Amino acid sequence: MSESRVAIVTGGARGIGAATAQRLARDGHAVAVVDLDESSCTDTVTRITKDGGHALGVGADVSNAEAVNEAVARIADVLGPPTILVNNAGVTRDNLLFKMTEQDWDTVMNVHLRGSFLMSKAAQAHMTQVQWGRIVNLSSVSALGNRGQANYSAAKAGLQGLTKTLAIELGKFNITVNAIAPGFIATEMTKATAERVGVSWEDFQKGAASQIPVGRVGQPEDIANTVSFLTSEESGFVSGQVIYVAGGPRT
Template identity: 45%
Template sequence: MDLQINDKVAIVTGSARGLGAATARKLAAEGARVVITDILAEQAEATAAALRAEGLQAHAIMADITQAADVQRLVDETIATFGGVHILVNNAGFPRDKYLVRMTEQDWDLVMEVMLKGTFLACRTVMPHFIDQGWGRIVNISSRAHLGNATQANYSAAKAGLIGMAKALAIEEGRYGITVNCVAPGFMETEMVQALSTYATIKERAIQMQPIKRVGKPEDIANAVAFLVAESAGFITGEVLHVTGGRYG
């Protein structure tokens, strides 16, 4: 299927590795010019270099998306490098899991800053360009955790907030040919998850609770994002696409 994104430029936040890297690879393989952006500068450049070695168009930019000046520089450099910006995938984020009575303000603030403030700043910065060109695609990477998980009051709240933000922006910006949607992953086998000491237990429990009896792969999320940014998905906005193997509770 031709996604018709050959002439499009995509920024994927938190894309040095994991779901973000897989998403950037998929969009690049479909013909987009992708910007790998992360606070992990060396890993971001390595990911971009690997894509370029495969003949794909990729550029790495180190940026802290919680800082407005960094986000402005990210967008400005993207436009200077590739001539525009058309797609934004808000993927950056991480958990700081604790029971509420043990959760510190820093645990709360770090998660909110990256996922909610970072997404707000990125959306606000690209939006004038999307409006001017009358076309844009934003996909927020939420999580099945938006339904609630024990020890994840901060993470669940932030992931639910990404959905609320997407629905508000879908209403606000639709008149300009801009769509805003979410992908909500379930259990995904990423480097970050595999590094957890409880990985084997979490994996076994997740598979037991899913109708589809395998773990999710980063490519499953990348394929969902690619569908939502396609030209043919232009009448889909304000939606949440769960990629969970059928698990919701």
Template identity: 55%
Template sequence: MRRFEGQTALVTGGAKGIGAATAARLASEGAHVVIADFDEAGATETAEKIGGRAVRCDVTSREDVEAAVAAASETGRLDILVTCAGIIRDNLLHKMSDDDWDAVISTHLRGTFLSARAAQGPMVEQKSGSMVLISSVSALGNRGQANYSAAKAGIQGLAKTLSLELGRFGIRANCVAPGFIVTAMTAQTAERIGVSFEDFQAAGAAQTPLGRVGQPEDVAGVVAFLCSDDASYVSGQVVYVRGGP
């Protein structure tokens, strides 16, 4: 399939994990992909593999985000925005510091807001576009993740609001909420609770109806669908990618 031939996509947090898999999937279907990531070396490595472009971007910085959108828009259009940038600073509420809270909220929620606000400019002008914001099953609540859960729940509300505000310009906004996906971030969670990543994955698989944990490509496929014309009448939705209900 070449569903994105001639289109430009901006993927924040695209250096690795879900972001890298999404960038690769969009590129494989014809998109010119710009990867914006704080890890410039990682973004460059991923971009070279898929024939895309890398830009260094701290998503908590308005200037960086606007520069990334401007770089992506140099092709004359911006068709797709996927916001994957994220960090974790897990801890129980009584142990969570102000810095732990602020860092996670700023990266996930502020970063997604800044990216969407900047991207809507060229999308409104061309009267088309698709935004897919990455949330998490943790938006429903998760022990030791008050900051992360709050940020991811906020992203779901943001996606629904964007769909209401931007729909009249032909712009769709949706949200994907992954469950247990094998990434560096889930490996950090295993380390935090003091178990091996292998045992952590086995426990996750045992609790999933499909009997396995997810891979970044599982999420990327859903994101690609939502970005495509196959989902032309889908907006304001939250799709859980978690191997079960």
């Protein structure tokens, strides 16, 4: 087993974030489950502790610098210096360009891109001190372009640029920075998309699976498994990469 570390997972209350938090706990790490509402983290924290792991629920708006700094300081005080960070927090405000409001744009950019910047900046202070760290940013296949997601696509593409730049800057401190770009993953977020376009959840998944080479949609655990590798000791020579976990090749 890898050495026990302190991990932070943003957007950890549900979906990919919850699966990732639970997986990192099974890997032996103490996990800070961060979400906008601290009470929403309870289920994830409870599952981890029931399985014998150690977790802390933390409420924080990742787009707010003061809130981020307070959250990371609290995590360091309670669990120890965080050296694993998974920037997973995200929202969608989908619409075609002519219908998209400035608030739709700003909200998505602030959570995904500004949030990952602020969290990475706060966490790297602890990582550089101990000369070890792992940062994983959640991008998306939407970074390649997706109708009705100008804001989300731009934010997810921006995360790939952030990933590569931080990998260059932080590498000398034995910190790796990578991104995962999920394809279709069955979560509340994709379920909401099905509702928005007026398709049943079952048909939405079947339609997606028919376009995926492996013939199925992804599950949150598929992403969590990849995070597990990228945050391990063994992944130390993998940095600045964008891994498309999408059931087939995406370019």
